[in-house]
Amino acid sequence: GQQVMQIPQYQHVQEGEDFTTYCNSSTTLSNIQWYKQRPGGHPVFLIQLVKSGEVKKQKRLTFQFGEAKKNSSLHITATQTTDVGTYFCAGRRSNTGKLIFGQGTTLQVKP
Amino acid sequence: EAGVAQSPRYKIIEKRQSVAFWCNPISGHATLYWYQQILGQGPKLLIQFQNNGVVDDSQLPKDRFSAERLKGVDSTLKIQPAKLEDSAVYLCASSPPGLAAQGSYNEQFFGPGTRLTVL
Numbered sequence: 260g261q262q263v264m265q266i267p268q269y270q271h272v273q274e275g276e277d278f279t280t281y282c283n284s285s286t287t288l289s290n291i292q293w294y295k296q297r298p299g300g301h302p303v304f305l306i307q308l309v310k311s312g313e314v315k316k317q318k319r320l321t322f323q324f325g326e327a328k329k330n331s332s333l334h335i336t337a338t339q340t341t342d343v344g345t346y347f348c349a350g351r352r353s354n355t356g357k358l359i360f361g362q363g364t365t366l367q368v369k370p
Numbered sequence: 371e372a373g374v375a376q377s378p379r380y381k382i383i384e385k386r387q388s389v390a391f392w393c394n395p396i397s398g399h400a401t402l403y404w405y406q407q408i409l410g411q412g413p414k415l416l417i418q419f420q421n422n423g424v425v426d427d428s429q430l431p432k433d434r435f436s437a438e439r440l441k442g443v444d445s446t447l448k449i450q451p452a453k454l455e456d457s458a459v460y461l462c463a464s465s466p467p468g469l470a471a472q473g474s475y476n477e478q479f480f481g482p483g484t485r486l487t488v489l
Contacts, residue, residue: 265412290475301461302413304477347412351475357426358478360412 263350265361273369278335280364282348289353291324291331296363297344305333305346338368372396374481376462382487388450391484395443395464401425403478404437404447405461413461419445452488459483 264283272278282291290309294302306315308324308331315322321334331348345363352359375394383389395402400421405413416435418426422442430437434453439445449456463478 292477301480301483302463302478303480307475307477349412356475358415358475360414362410362412 263348263359263361265348265364267364268362269365269367271367271369272338274340275337278338278342278366280333280346280348280366282331282333282350282361284329284350284359287328287353288350289328289356290351292349292351292358293322293331293333294347294349294360295344296347300344302347335366338366340368340370342366343368374462374464374479376460376481376484378484379482380485380487382489383452384489385454386451388448389452389486390446390448391460391462391486393445393447393462393481395445395462396466396479398466399464399479400442400467401465401476402439402445403463403465404445405463407459407461407483409458416447449486452486454488457486457488459485 262285266281270278290307292307293305295305296302306322308322311328312326313324319336323332333346335342343366345365347360347363349358349360374396377392381389402419404416406416407413416430417437419439422439435449437447461483462481465476465478
């Protein structure tokens with residue numbers, strides 16, 4: 260069945276370093292959403308990408324949707340300790356509309 | 371605006387027992403989702419309601435799990451009987467009605483979840 264794969268599973272960075280997580284789907288997606296889950300918390304919506312090749316920015320966060328609408332990435336510039344958490348991509352299947360979550364990338368930031 | 375409410379927050383039961391979780395979505399949100407999140411994994415959709423109708427329950431283990439949303443507002447998720455592998459956080463989410471734009475779907479607002487431990 261459809262899978263949405265995320266890499267890496269874990270990332271430890273020094274505060275101030277950059278961070279990137281990648282999301283790949285086996286099939287074309289109609290859109291992709293990104294969520295952040297703090298330790299012990301629940302997923303919180305960050306952004307949605309719809310168009311092929313779309314790039315959106317939120318302060319230090321840059322989100323990209325691939326040209327083929329099968330992959331996406333989240334890049335954080337100059338990480339801060341407040342960026343700690345697990346970042347999930349969630350891709351929506353084009354034909355069924357079902358939202359499939361990736362397994363997440365857990366980010367640790369050392370001060 | 372109040373968020374998605376869930377109760378209880380924590381539940382510990384023994385295998386073969388029954389358990390029920392309750393969710394109250396954000397007012398006016400037509401779509402309600404139940405997810406299962408096992409430690410270290412992403413949320414897995416169990417069931418999706420549109421008002422009081424089921425849209426997708428393809429990943430709901432129907433031999434032991436059931437869910438209802440009788441009046442199109444609150445929802446309950448039940449497990450009977452529970453197994454050890456059901457230990458997880460059960461998340462409820464809701465989203466507002468309608469498509470935000472062509473090809474786009476509205477964001478999901480998650481509740482705090484119920485952490486279930488089956489011994």
